[in-house]
Amino acid sequence: MTKYIDEAKAILAANDRGGYTVPTDRLYPFQWNWDSAFVAMGFAAYDIDRAYRELERLAEGQWADGMIPHIVFHQPSDSYFPGPDVWRTNHVIPTSGITQPPIFAMALRKIYETAVATGSVANERTLTLYEAALKWHRWWYRARDPEGTGLVALLHPWESGSDNSPAWDIALARVPTTTETPVVRKDIGHVNPQMRPRDEDYGRFIHLLDTYAACGWDPVEQWQKAEFKIADIQTSAILLKAGEDLHYLAGVFGRGGEADEIATLNERTRQALKAQWRSHLSRFVSRDLLAGEDVAAATQAGFIPLLALDLDEATADAAAAEMRRWCKGMKVVFPTTEPTSASFEAKRYWRGPAWAIINWLLINGLHRNGHAGFAEELRQSTISAIETEGFAEYFDPKTGEGCGGLGFSWTAATYIVLEKADSSAIQ
Numbered sequence: 211m212t213k214y215i216d217e218a219k220a221i222l223a224a225n226d227r228g229g230y231t232v233p234t235d236r237l238y239p240f241q242w243n244w245d246s247a248f249v250a251m252g253f254a255a256y257d258i259d260r261a262y263r264e265l266e267r268l269a270e271g272q273w274a275d276g277m278i279p280h281i282v283f284h285q286p287s288d289s290y291f292p293g294p295d296v297w298r299t300n301h302v303i304p305t306s307g308i309t310q311p312p313i314f315a316m317a318l319r320k321i322y323e324t325a326v327a328t329g330s331v332a333n334e335r336t337l338t339l340y341e342a343a344l345k346w347h348r349w350w351y352r353a354r355d356p357e358g359t360g361l362v363a364l365l366h367p368w369e370s371g372s373d374n375s376p377a378w379d380i381a382l383a384r385v386p387t388t389t390e391t392p393v394v395r396k397d398i399g400h401v402n403p404q405m406r407p408r409d410e411d412y413g414r415f416i417h418l419l420d421t422y423a424a425c426g427w428d429p430v431e432q433w434q435k436a437e438f439k440i441a442d443i444q445t446s447a448i449l450l451k452a453g454e455d456l457h458y459l460a461g462v463f464g465r466g467g468e469a470d471e472i473a474t475l476n477e478r479t480r481q482a483l484k485a486q487w488r489s490h491l492s493r494f495v496s497r498d499l500l501a502g503e504d505v506a507a508a509t510q511a512g513f514i515p516l517l518a519l520d521l522d523e524a525t526a527d528a529a530a531a532e533m534r535r536w537c538k539g540m541k542v543v544f545p546t547t548e549p550t551s552a553s554f555e556a557k558r559y560w561r562g563p564a565w566a567i568i569n570w571l572l573i574n575g576l577h578r579n580g581h582a583g584f585a586e587e588l589r590q591s592t593i594s595a596i597e598t599e600g601f602a603e604y605f606d607p608k609t610g611e612g613c614g615g616l617g618f619s620w621t622a623a624t625y626i627v628l629e630k631a632d633s634s635a636i637q
């Protein structure tokens with residue numbers, strides 16, 4: 211409905227800090243990596259120039275080795291911990307030292323195609339961003355899959371974007387809670403502590419940060435010293451989908467050699483992801499590289515590979531049936547943790563709540579794999595949750611209540627994209 215579209219656009223305008231968008235005021239006062247990529251796709255629906263700008267400002271934070279960091283601190287703010295002085299990354303524009311899911315190239319293709327369709331094509335801007343994305347994808351494979359397995363590893367839970375997921379519980383419990391940096395949490399001053407991570411886990415998050423800062427943020431040394439190393443299916447699936455989009459753009463710009471290189475990387479990841487399917491669980495699983503074990507926790511990540519794989523019908527049906535089972539009795543879907551599992555918490559972030567951006571990825575995955583009807587249900591659920599509760603950070607799946615921060619940019623962007631058309635037109 212136009213009223214909500216206008217509201218969504220007003221949120222993006224209010225969270226604009228000069229060509230980039232903060233996720234929400236105060237709780238997240240800087241530019242976040244995957245938030246901005248989703249936001250850029252939202253802008254693409256009505257302001258192509260602003261969509262490009264969002265990615266360009268994010269690329270300003272790119273490191274010489276290709277990594278695009280999870281936070282770019284364009285301007286100081288004292289409402290967030292850990293800030294630039296804790297990260298100690300010595301980048302010209304201060305940034306964090308870890309990364310986030312590579313939605314970037316997916317957004318770039320979407321913006322480019324919309325630009326072409328509306329006659330406002332900007333080849334040079336697209337090409338510059340394509341090169342940034344390619345450098346970043348190469349970084350992922352070099353720094354986070356040095357053994358060439360096809361799956362990329364996370365060295366910090368925050369790199370997953372699903373920061374507080376039960377998927378990290380076992381691996382994170384091995385990380386000491388001691389820190390060199392004093393922990394001065396700011397998040398619990400902005401939102402209800404019941405919805406946020408526990409103090410001891412915060413200690414572990416900062417312990418890992420201290421360890422990597424002591425490596426001077428050198429990827430090789432970090433790989434050796436890492437006390438947390440998960441080959442993650444959610445990130446790998448996003449990397450593959452973004453890799454497909456990068457491959458498409460390489461074709462558009464006649465970059466044959468790069469297209470071949472990307473295709474080879476994509477194929478390796480495609481095969482590796484397929485091998486993570488567990489038929490007895492009807493979902494995919496990540497791998498804890500330090501323990502040499504599957505990550506058993508039942509989270510939304512188990513279905514994100516649908517986004518990037520073309521599964522055979524039996525596998526797709528099994529995944530969709532399992533997803534439906536999780537949705538039973540929920541007011542808003544999709545729960546980020548299996549609702550009958552011990553780790554499910556309806557309001558604590560990433561341990562159960564529904565997130566609009568996760569739904570967006572799942573909707574695309576269901577479409578790709580022959581479940582358009584279910585995709586449509588997810589789309590409707592997302593739209594009505596937002597229309598009922600507003601543009602919250604996430605939603606309690608049992609009650610539908612909007613939780614976390616309000617006036618959230620990626621929820622606004624998702625609404626703009628999902629409301630615009632029926633779900634066949636989302637991708």
Ligand code: GLC
Binds near residue numbers: 242374
């Ligand atoms: C939280 C989320 C992360 C997001 C950030 C900003 O840390 O877990 O995915 O990027 O907030 O919205």
